[in-house]
Each structure stands twice: as structure tokens, then as C-alpha cells.
Amino acid sequence: MELAIHTEVSDKARVDGASSSAPHKVTAQAVDVYYGDKQALKNINLDIPSNMVTALIGPSGCGKSTFLRCLNRMNDVVDGCRVAGQIKLDGEDIYARGVDVVHLRARVGMVFQKPNPFPKSIYDNIAYGPKIHGLARTRAGMDEIVMTSLERAGLLDEVRDRMDAPGTGLSGGQQQRLCIARAIAVQPEVILMDEPCSALDPIATAKIEELIDELKQNYTIVMVTHSMQQAARVSQKTAFFHLGDLVEHGDTTEIFTNPKDERTQAYVTGRIG
Amino acid sequence: MSDISAHSERIQAGLAKRYRAEKRFRSYGIIAIGIAIAFLAIMLLAIFVRGHGAFQQTHAALTVTFEEAMVQDNDWQGLVKQSLRETFPEVTARSDKRKLYKIMSSGAGFDLQDIYKEDPSVLGQTRTVWLPASDDIDMLMKGAIDRTVPEDERRVSDKEIVWFDQLRADDAIELHFNTRFFTAGDSREPELAGILGAVMGSLLSLTVCLLLSFPLGVMTAVYLEEFAPKNKWTDLIEVNINNLAAVPSIVFGLLGLAMFLNFMLLPRSAPLVGGMVLALMTLPTIIIAGRAALRAVPPSIREAAFGMGASPVQTVLHHVLPLAMPGMLTGTIIGMAQALGESAPLLMIGMVAFIVDVPSTFTDPATALPVQIYLWADSPERAFTERTAAAIIVLLGFLVTMNLLAVILRKKFERRW
Numbered sequence A: 001m002e003l004a005i006h007t008e009v010s011d012k013a014r015v016d017g018a019s020s021s022a023p024h025k026v027t028a029q030a031v032d033v034y035y036g037d038k039q040a041l042k043n044i045n046l047d048i049p050s051n052m053v054t055a056l057i058g059p060s061g062c063g064k065s066t067f068l069r070c071l072n073r074m075n076d077v078v079d080g081c082r083v084a085g086q087i088k089l090d091g092e093d094i095y096a097r098g099v100d101v102v103h104l105r106a107r108v109g110m111v112f113q114k115p116n117p118f119p120k121s122i123y124d125n126i127a128y129g130p131k132i133h134g135l136a137r138t139r140a141g142m143d144e145i146v147m148t149s150l151e152r153a154g155l156l157d158e159v160r161d162r163m164d165a166p167g168t169g170l171s172g173g174q175q176q177r178l179c180i181a182r183a184i185a186v187q188p189e190v191i192l193m194d195e196p197c198s199a200l201d202p203i204a205t206a207k208i209e210e211l212i213d214e215l216k217q218n219y220t221i222v223m224v225t226h227s228m229q230q231a232a233r234v235s236q237k238t239a240f241f242h243l244g245d246l247v248e249h250g251d252t253t254e255i256f257t258n259p260k261d262e263r264t265q266a267y268v269t270g271r272i273g
Numbered sequence B: 001m002s003d004i005s006a007h008s009e010r011i012q013a014g015l016a017k018r019y020r021a022e023k024r025f026r027s028y029g030i031i032a033i034g035i036a037i038a039f040l041a042i043m044l045l046a047i048f049v050r051g052h053g054a055f056q057q058t059h060a061a062l063t064v065t066f067e068e069a070m071v072q073d074n075d076w077q078g079l080v081k082q083s084l085r086e087t088f089p090e091v092t093a094r095s096d097k098r099k100l101y102k103i104m105s106s107g108a109g110f111d112l113q114d115i116y117k118e119d120p121s122v123l124g125q126t127r128t129v130w131l132p133a134s135d136d137i138d139m140l141m142k143g144a145i146d147r148t149v150p151e152d153e154r155r156v157s158d159k160e161i162v163w164f165d166q167l168r169a170d171d172a173i174e175l176h177f178n179t180r181f182f183t184a185g186d187s188r189e190p191e192l193a194g195i196l197g198a199v200m201g202s203l204l205s206l207t208v209c210l211l212l213s214f215p216l217g218v219m220t221a222v223y224l225e226e227f228a229p230k231n232k233w234t235d236l237i238e239v240n241i242n243n244l245a246a247v248p249s250i251v252f253g254l255l256g257l258a259m260f261l262n263f264m265l266l267p268r269s270a271p272l273v274g275g276m277v278l279a280l281m282t283l284p285t286i287i288i289a290g291r292a293a294l295r296a297v298p299p300s301i302r303e304a305a306f307g308m309g310a311s312p313v314q315t316v317l318h319h320v321l322p323l324a325m326p327g328m329l330t331g332t333i334i335g336m337a338q339a340l341g342e343s344a345p346l347l348m349i350g351m352v353a354f355i356v357d358v359p360s361t362f363t364d365p366a367t368a369l370p371v372q373i374y375l376w377a378d379s380p381e382r383a384f385t386e387r388t389a390a391a392i393i394v395l396l397g398f399l400v401t402m403n404l405l406a407v408i409l410r411k412k413f414e415r416r417w
């Protein structure tokens, strides 16, 4: 069929029956987001299942990043940004009064579009989160966290002998994996990634995709991507945003091979974007 | 085809013109730099030529007998006079004697006192000691007095010149390094005047200034840049801070006079008040430099820290401030250098008095380096001209040191990325 020319849906994208009935980690109900007077997201209802990769796709400026940043309340620091509706993490409203954003962000980590390691050593980059959250009692405990995080991010072998070198001295792909390692050092439940590969070359991208695929064993991942091939390669669920609306969401296979809305169809076949 | 070659020919023709324009522009730049460097060199050379003499002082060797009666009376200058009389026994007339005494500094006696204090066993003994000559003899020694000028038009009389030449022939007159210039406070006598009082006054004032303006400036910059909401009020504050930076410094002096002296009743001429006034002046500089440094920290660093769950204060203290610190320190040192060279506000709060004692606390009366330069420049004695230039050399030395410090600090902090 015509769609297959544009997008190969990999085996990874196929969800088996058991995991599709898994509980929802994050649920968004009737979420509206405003920047000043301008409405950036309109009535978003989306369930994000545990231990899967959910891809957010859509043309640029449609509100993907905005939605992602609602999930760990990164929009709180943006002047004039207002969020209405409910977003629940494990059934608890994260915008409720009395919710501590520090705790929330320890549970919901984030990786940004442009790799942004701290201008500190590789070790200190990873150790920073555990340190401010008080996760390691001893130096040995901290070493342990740093090593396992780097190991899981697939970076340990490349940096083992230069832990004191600046994180900013690594290559782009290594920096992004360092950022992923930094995020998983605090053992979050959800990892948000905003176009994590858009600043990387294809080889580095492949490594990150592979890593994301492994990470979903332990974490719930929500990833914004502008590449439909990438969404098809690594995600199990896909949500398509268009001009602030959530047009369609569901299994990645469904979205790419059998979209219901014609805007989705137009986008995944490359007619709008 | 011919169309294309005509096109490229036209570009070729234009290129030559463009190269010439570029060459011309570059030579303008080089000329400008050359002129600036020439002015700087002339200025430094002029100051050095005039000032280097002050680092040496004419001393005369006198044979002094530490007579018990005079030592007991503390008549040290009397010892000097006696020694002069013995050296020149032919001088008998009263008026001539008075002239003879004038070839030695009126402070020469203090040196004898110091010698006695250090070693009381000199009592009753005769020693040859090098004592400072008067400023006129000093000028004569350094060739600043023209012997061909008629006697009544020059500072040194013919007789004094004869005595001077006689001493010189005996090898009893020499230029020595002028330690007093670095260890003494101000004096009416140029040969006794030193820079230490002014240096200490400046250092004490700058200490107060730094202690007040650095924490206040950094806190203000951090609050305005990182925490304050952006609204009418913060805009108003920003505009006012920028205006404050442009206020003439003498106005801050008037403010200090009205606030610190007349209202808060703090002591007059004190480095404490001087530092407070200078802090008013440097605050805007530090705030503006600090905000610029904070703004230069990439937002992605803040996002990364927030994303890790750092609180706003943690984000600023752990990540933003360390990155902004080199810029802030540079701004602070520039502010301090300005404050060091500032005299107008200090005049208003009385730091312009003639102060002999070297200040040692924040409330001792003091002057500052630029004020001292101004005071000496205003003195009629020829020898003070030299000292004025020497004081400028000292001031420039401090400024260069401070700027070097700024560079070193910046490099040191930058290495921590």
C-alpha cells in the first residue's frame, strides 16, 4: 500500500495484547495551555501507558513541546504560561495544590532537544541529581549510581577513563547520552524527550534510538520527534498533534498504516509538515 | 556565452576596487591604533620622566656627636645644627648660620632620634650618619635648579651652592633610595612627604567599598535577572540603575555629606565614609556588569537544572552564578579601579585634609591617592612636582595590578568551565 513507501513500521512498534492492557502511567484530561492570551493546546485528552515509548508527532509549532513540558511542569517557569485541566501521574494530579515540583521532576525526568550537559565534569553531571535529591549517603554509593547510570546509557565504556573531563567536551551524541544518563541517575518513572536526536548525526541517532528501546523496559518514555521514521522505529504509541489539537492517537502501527483522520494521513504521508 | 564572460569581467573590475577599499579601511584602523598608542606612550613617558626623581632623595653625610645634654632635651635638630657648624667652622654670621641650617631637612633630627632609639649606646659618641638634605638642595643635586639664574631669582643662594659643592667634593652628598616616600604620611616638607598615608586611605576606603558594593551588587543583579517578575516596577528600577551609573560622582559626594556625615553623624575624613560614598558610585557598575554576565549564561543550563529538579535558588547558586562569576568579577574590578581613581566625592566628605599620620583604622582621618596627587600638585615647592608625578606612577601601578588581578581571576574561574 502507498503508506508503506514512506514509513516502515518495525516489529518493535507492534504492541502485543498483554502490554496494551497495562495501566496508564500518565493521563491528561481536558488540558488547555495558554501563553498569555494565545491558546497553544486545546482540550487534550491522552493516556500514556507504562513501559512503552509514546511518540508525539505533528508539524512544528503544533504544541508537542508544550504538552511535553506540562508533564513535568517545566512550563511553571515560563512567564505568562497557564495550564488548565488535569494531568495525573499514577492517578495523582500533578497540578494539585501541595505537589512539590522538585519531587515531581525527580519522578519525571527530561532530556532536551539540544544536548545541555552542565559545564562540569562527566562525573559531576551525573552526580548532580542524586546529590540535590539526597539519594546517595556515601561517596561509594554515589560512585555506584554514576557507574550504573552511565552503563545504562551505554556511555560507560567511552568515558570510563575520563570521568573528570568536562561533559561539554564530548561529541554531540555522547553529550545527549550523558544527558540521558543524568536523567536516569535519579531513577525517574517517566522520561520526557524533546526531539532528542534532532541535533545529531545518523549514527549517533541510531545509538540513542537503540538506547530508548532498552530503556522502555524500566521507564515510561514520552518522546517528541519530527521524524516519522523515528516514531515508527521506536514508539509503540503515537499521538498526532495539529495546531494545538490532539487529532489522533493510538498504536503506532495503526496511526501509520491506517490513520482515521485525513490530517493524520496527510502528515504521515508527507503532504503536510 | 559572451554574456557570462562579460558578467565575470564586470565582477573582476569590481574586485580591484573592493580590495583597495578594504586596504584603505585597514590602514585607517592601524593609524587610529597608532595614534592612541602614541598618546599613551607620551603620557607614560612624561609622567615617568618627571616622577622617577622622587624615588631618590639627596642625603648628606654629617659627623654627629650625640651629646648627652641635647639628647636628654630631645633637641635632635640641635645636634644636626651643631654638626653643620663643626663641618663649616668658617660660617660665623648669624644670618649665614641660619642659611647653613637650611641645607639639611628639618626632619633630619628624627633620623638621629631613630638611630638613638635603636641603639642607645651611641650616647656621647661621634658617628658619621647620612641625613636627608632639604628639598632645595635635593633639587640642586638633581639639576632642577639653574645656577646661571641671578641669585635673587633662585631658591638657593650662592652661599648654599658653595657649601653644597664643598660637601660634594668631600663625597659627603649622595642620592639614596627614598624609602621615606613609601613609609611616611604627608608633610609640608617635600623631602619628608610620603605616599603611605594616601595608599592606606585608599586601601581602607576600597575595602569598605568592596565589602558593601560587591554583595549588594551581586544580590541585586541576581534578584533582578533571575527572580523578579518582569513588570512596570522592575522596568522602572532598571532605568533608574542605568541612570545612577551616569550620575556625576560629585553628586554622590554631596549625598554622602548630607546622609552619612550630617544625618548619620559618621566621622569626617574617614575611610569608612569614603568607602560608603564610593560604594554608591560602584554599585550601578557592578549591577549592570552582573546582569550582563547573568544574561550571557545560556538558558539551556537553567532548563537542565530545573529539569533535574533543582529549585530556582539551587539553579542559580549551583549553575548560573558560577558561570556568571568571571563577568561579575571583571565588572567589580573595573568598578573598584574607577573608585580608586575617584577624587571628587571624597573632597565633599573631607578626605582632602592635610593628614600627617598614616591611617590604620576605618575611622582615622585619611586622604586617598588621587586626592593626595591633587594636594601635591597644588603645592608651590618645586620638589612636590616630582612627588606628584611619582604618586601618579604609584596610582597607575595599583590600577595595572588590579587589572592584572581581574585577568588572572577570570582565567582561574574560566578553567572550571
Ligand SMILES: Nc1ncnc2c1ncn2[C@@H]1O[C@H](COP(=O)(O)OP(=O)(O)O)[C@@H](O)[C@H]1O
Binding pocket: A035, A040, A058, A059, A060, A061, A062, A063, A064, A065, A066, A067, A078
Ligand atoms: N514561551 C512561549 N511563549 C509564548 N508562546 C510560546 C512559547 N512557547 C511556545 N509558544 C507557542 O506555542 C505554540 C506551540 O509551541 P511548541 O509547543 O514549542 O511547538 P512544537 O514543539 O510542536 O514545535 C507555538 O505557536 C509557539 O509559538
Ligand SMILES: [Mg+2]
Binding pocket: A064, A065, A066, A194, A224
Ligand atoms: Mg518543539
